[in-house]
Amino acid sequence: MSRIHNFGAGPAALPLPVLEKAREELLEFGGAGASIMELSHRSVEFSRVCSAAEQNIRRLMNISNDYAVLFMHGGASSQFALIPLNFRIGGRAADYIHTGHWSAKAIKEAGVSGPVNIAWNGGPEHYVRVPSQDEIELGHDAAYLHICSNETIEGLYYPVFPESDAPLVADMSSEIMSRAIDVNRFGIIYAGAQKNIGPSGLALVIIHKTLLDRCPETVQVFHRYRTHVTGSSLYNTPNTWGIYMVELVTDWLLELGGVASIEAINQRKASLLYDMLDSSDFWRTPVRKQCRSIMNVVWRIHDEELEPQFLKEARSADLAGLKGHRSVGGLRASIYNACPLESIELLVSFMRDFESRNG
Numbered sequence: 117m118s119r120i121h122n123f124g125a126g127p128a129a130l131p132l133p134v135l136e137k138a139r140e141e142l143l144e145f146g147g148a149g150a151s152i153m154e155l156s157h158r159s160v161e162f163s164r165v166c167s168a169a170e171q172n173i174r175r176l177m178n179i180s181n182d183y184a185v186l187f188m189h190g191g192a193s194s195q196f197a198l199i200p201l202n203f204r205i206g207g208r209a210a211d212y213i214h215t216g217h218w219s220a221k222a223i224k225e226a227g228v229s230g231p232v233n234i235a236w237n238g239g240p241e242h243y244v245r246v247p248s249q250d251e252i253e254l255g256h257d258a259a260y261l262h263i264c265s266n267e268t269i270e271g272l273y274y275p276v277f278p279e280s281d282a283p284l285v286a287d288m289s290s291e292i293m294s295r296a297i298d299v300n301r302f303g304i305i306y307a308g309a310q311k312n313i314g315p316s317g318l319a320l321v322i323i324h325k326t327l328l329d330r331c332p333e334t335v336q337v338f339h340r341y342r343t344h345v346t347g348s349s350l351y352n353t354p355n356t357w358g359i360y361m362v363e364l365v366t367d368w369l370l371e372l373g374g375v376a377s378i379e380a381i382n383q384r385k386a387s388l389l390y391d392m393l394d395s396s397d398f399w400r401t402p403v404r405k406q407c408r409s410i411m412n413v414v415w416r417i418h419d420e421e422l423e424p425q426f427l428k429e430a431r432s433a434d435l436a437g438l439k440g441h442r443s444v445g446g447l448r449a450s451i452y453n454a455c456p457l458e459s460i461e462l463l464v465s466f467m468r469d470f471e472s473r474n475g
């Protein structure tokens with residue numbers, strides 16, 4: 117078996133012990149005589165998996181009973197549409213902070229169903245940092261404030277989350293469970309699973325229960341969060357395999373010591389890479405220092421013409437997935453929870469060598 121060092125932005129690397137366990141259980145789950153994918157979502161076996169996954173998430177993120185934890189279809193993009201439909205009470209405008217590609221997508225979707233107030237739009241430098249509190253222009257009586265807490269493409273994150281009287285809604289797709297956060301600060305947290313917690317197509321939604329009654333009856337039953345809370349994520353057939361994988365990934369994370377432990381590892385991994393980028397003018401990273409994501413490290417080679425060569429040589433050394441998003445170009449290493457320290461050490465040593473040959 118030969119596995120790459122996977123720096124892909126998502127679907128991304130999963131922990132090897134998780135994949136091994138899934139392989140071991142693929143044909144027969146427990147004593148059930150069938151794969152978990154072949155069992156009813158109402159079976160005893162799957163019910164146990166689903167509730168273990170939820171309990172693991174509650175433990176890892178310290179989530180109180182004031183919040184519902186949901187597994188939903190359609191990835192994070194479906195949440196872009198559902199949030200305004202469910203929570204924009206009385207047609208009120210919703211505040212959105214525009215920090216890059218993914219917050220822009222959320223804004224576009226929200227604009228389809230009602231008014232949006234852009235509370236900040238990238239600043240004069242364009243999407244290289246998040247705003248300070250005094251730069252944010254909150255609307256009067258906004259329904260909620262939406263942020264993308266980690267912009268996967270631009271590689272920036274919020275060292276401190278913004279304040280608003282309205283509920284704070286965060287797309288945490290590319291950083292969920294990578295650092296300790298206080299869930300109580302948020303009305304809703306959501307994340308596509310395919311970066312830090314499992315396979316694609318699945319979204320994790322953590323929602324304060326007081327928000328559930330906001331949804332008007334004009335919204336289709338399937339599109340109401342309330343429906344999925346009442347149905348305990350089983351209103352219709354869920355992505356059973358995806359939820360099973362989330363259970364395995366969260367088991368792995370708990371065994372590792374939880375979010376505080378992985379955060380310390382993540383900080384170390386990110387520092388190795390940023391220290392390398394800061395070490396010479398051969399490299400440059402556009403993101404302001406205090407907003408540098410510890411999950412998605414984005415950079416350029418000063419002489420951009422060297423980038424295709426860098427990518428080619430890196431791939432030959434089994435360092436894969438380092439191409440920046442097609443909308444911005446350049447280079448990016450996504451170093452999610454499951455990306456081992458060893459992969460980053462190898463990348464840094466490859467970069468040092470590349471610089472010495474081309475600098």
Ligand code: PMP
Binds near residue numbers: 194264316317
């Ligand atoms: N938000 C962020 C921050 C993302 O990185 C992504 C996917 N890269 C999405 C939303 C969209 O997720 P999905 O493809 O699961 O809809």
